[in-house]
Structures are given as structure tokens and as C-alpha cells.
Amino acid sequence: MSLRSVLRLGEVAIRVLDMKVSKQHYGDRMGLHEVMTDADGRVYYKAWDEHDHHSIVLREADAPGMDYLAFKVYDDQTLNDLEPKIRAFGLEVSHIEAGVYPKSGRRLQFTLPSGHVMQLYAHKDQTGNTLGTLNPGVLPDEGVIRGFRINRLDHALLGGVNIDETARLFMEVFGFDLSEKLIDADSKQSLALFLSCSTKPHDVAFVLQPTPGRFHHVSFLLESTHDVIHAADLIGKYRIPVDVGPNRHGVTRGATIYFFDPSGNRNEVFSGGYVHYPDTPTLVWDTTELGHATFAQDNIVRESFLNVLTG
Secondary structure (H helix, E strand, C coil): CCCCCEEEEEEEEEEECCHHHHHHHHHHHCCCEEEEECCCCCEEEECCCCCECCCEEEEECCCCEEEEEEEEECCHHHHHHHHHHHHHHCCCCEEECCCCCCCECCEEEEECCCCCEEEEECCECECCCCCCCCCCCCCCCCCCCCCCCEEEEEEEEEEECCHHHHHHHHHHCCCCEEEEEEECCCCCCEEEEEEECCCCCCCEEEEECCCCCEEEEEEEEECCHHHHHHHHHHHHHCCCCEEEEEEECCCCCEEEEEEECCCCCEEEEEEECCCCCCCCCCEEEEHHHHHHHHCCCCCCCCHHHHHCCEC
8 A cells, every 4th residue: 555556535426316405415514615516517515624626526317326436546647557457457448538527637437346437537626625735724714614524525335246356456456455344254255345545444445235336325534523423413403314323333443423415325424443554454344243343332233224325
């Protein structure tokens, strides 16, 4: 793992059923900053502490789910270096010219073995994180940090088939580490795999599902567990549907709350978690401790958390 190849999850494109109520949810309630609407009606958002132009894209559609996720890489040469490796792995790669996606350079696009569309890009316009880069201070002006107090896009959890093969792609081609995994206690089959390209517990994760290309959740980082409780208060105030109330994961050790946007896409706000290094061994959980692995404060397995995904 090195922060000179794939840097981070940079963009998630989400399908929503009603743009008006979705803008209220992601903008007014959660507190993401709307930065533009394109000619096709897609709406673009960023969090207050993100330098790049946007990280979330909403598209109105007939069914919820995820269109694609995109990782930012270190530079344009990294795209050149990765393309033949992706092809050698057995995946077809298509080219998207610079400017096709707003404020973005050229992209590589391919479909993961899990059935999800993934993109890689090296350039996106940087519009600043509201603090500037000279004598930036620690807080922006009043009113900039609002709603759930989201710092940045953190990770995504995706459901699909062939998750071991997908994890192998991320490790062998993209240089990710397998930070944690959940296996069936009897068969040893992989049920969930957590992958990091940074010092975070995970930047992307995959959960085994019978159908390819499913979307479990997108997660946003908060500053502290106190902010998780603050977000939970607002979730309650605005009657946002909750999947799992404030709790803590065994896997990743993060403080969490799961809730749904008006289209049924699951969101998470997340804080904490351990520091991952390249020499950290893979942490293994099995289904004898499924409750503790998923929600370590009450050890309760939620069927909805395991089985409710969008397309």
C-alpha cells in the first residue's frame, strides 16, 4: 500500500427517485454543499473539508442504487500504468475523455467481478475546502459546517457476486490491503471483505450477494462520536428512516449510524476506527460472532442490515 497509486474513493454516483426531496435530504438535512447541476439534471455535492469539486452525484431515475464509483489516482501516469494490468486481469477497459464528467480529466471505466461499474481518474478541479491553503486555521466561517457536520466521503460497501475475485483485483492490481474479513464459520466462505488503500480501516468493502451490482451504503466521515450523536438527533428530528441507531462496529471499530435517503439508498455517518498500516495483519471474523462483528455494543444481528440493498 502506498499513497502514490490509488489515493481514495473520490466519487459515488447515486440514483434517486425524486430529485427535489433528495436535495433536501443530502443538502438541507445532511449538510453537503451543492456545487452544480449539469445539463442532464445531475446534482453534484461535496463536504466542507474536501478540496475536489465534488464527491457525490445524484441522478433522478426509475430505480434507486449506484451508477458507478470512482477512485482518484495519484497522476495521469498512474492511469497509464494501471490500464494494462486491469486488462491482464481479464477486464475490458473503456476510455472516457476529459470533460465528459464535469470538472474531471479522462477516466478509465470497467466492470468489477462483483458486477459494479468502477472508474479511475487522476484529475478533478480543486475548488478548496473552505479554509484556503495559506494560514488556513481549523474552522471555516459560521454556517459552513452544517447539518450532520460531514467532513468528507469515506467509503462504500457494495454487494455482489465473486467478491474474492474482486478483492484479488484490488490487492494485486490496485495495491489495496485486505484489512478485515468475515467468513462463514463452517464452510470458511468469504461473506464480507474490507479493503484499504490508506491508513483507514477500509476504503471500500464487498458483501456476498446472489445478485451482482448491488449497493449497500455510502459512508461519510464525521469528526467525532459526539457528532454521530448530533447526526442521530437530526435524523430523529426530521424523521429520517433509521436502519441501525448509534452503535459501534466490531469490524473497523467505528462509531456508526445507518439511515435511508428518501429513495431507499442506505447512508452511513461514521467516526473513529483504528489506524491501518501495510504490516497490519488481516483481522478475521466468523459467523459465530456475527452480532459482535457488525454491532459490538448490543451484539444484535439486524436482518435488514444484511439483506436490504438497492440496485
